[in-house]
Amino acid sequence: MSDTPRFPPLMAGVAAIGENDPFETACAMAVRGCEGGTVVHKVQADRLRAAIIFAPEVATEKAIAMLPLCGVGFQNAVGALAPPEVAVHLDWSGGIRVNGAHCGRLRVAAADAVTDQVPDWLVVGLEVPILQTECDPGTNPDVTALYEEGCAEVDPAHLLESWARHCLVWINRWSDEGNAPVHAAWSGLLQGIGETVTRAGICGTFLGADERFGMLIRNGETTHLVPMSNLLGESE
Structure with a gap:
């Protein structure tokens, strides 16, 4: 494992101290006025945790695109480093699947949940297990x-x-280019389309996502839209 991660221009790394969670640390730093592009991280042999701080210039309902964008970025990152047979897919809510099994997650938080206003900050966090340490591999085939x-x-x-x-x-x-290229790449990785889901009290068939990444749920003759910004209240 290399010592100090190196980041591209416009990004700066900050290691989380002690047992502090990088996502929570990033949110706290953002509240204090940290620069956008800061990557708070904790790299361990058994787990990778990191969070990117954004300083949006658009309303939250548009800036929420950073969640699926970071998911596509993670899939690309694994694709560049892992053997070609390793398949990464994404849940609408930020979950990560590797070869079909749950393998970490992405989550999002913002300064507030007023979706039609520009937030002071937005943070996307990544957590992915490198090794299973809580149980023997194979004990739970749906977790890897x-x-x-x-x-x-x-x-x-x-x-x-x-x-x-x-x-x-x-x-x-x-x-x-806007949402279109991100949406196209993310939709190709999206898990669970055609399955029964429950979101925001709505139960039905997951049809996919609209152009702003909102979940489309078909219930009877009605198609419901659950905005991705709803996830801001589910970041724990």
């Missing part, structure tokens, strides 16, 4: 870690660096 899925040679620090680089590429593309 990167090591068990053929990523034994993937250095966690290199994965963090790769995630940051790929996220920056997608941020630049999103700034130039």
Whole structure:
């Protein structure tokens, strides 16, 4: 495992201290007025945790695109470092699947949940297990870690660096082209389409996502929209 992660221009790394959670640390730093592009991280042999602080220039309902964008960035990062047979997919709410099993998550928080106003800050956090330490591999086949899925040679620090680089590429593309390219890439990774889901008290068939990444749920003859900004209240 390499010592100090290196980040691309416009990003700066800050190691979380002690047992502090990088996501919570990033939110606290953002409240105090930290620069956008700061990556708070904690790289361990068994787990990678990190969070990127954003300083949005658009309303929360548009800035929430950073969650699926960072998911695509993670898939790209794993694709660049892991064997080609390792498949990464994404849950609408931020969950990460590797070869079909749960393997960490992304989550999001913002200064407030007023979706039609520009938030002072927005944070996207990443947490992914490198090794399973709470139970023997295979005990729960629906939960996995990167090591068990053929990523034994993937250095966690290199994965963090790769995630940051790929996220920056997608941020630049999103700034130039809007949601469309992110939506196309993310939709191709989206897990659970066609399955029964319950969100915001609505139960029905998950049809996919609208152009702003909102969940479309078909219930009887009605299609309901659950905005992705609803996830801001589910960041714990």
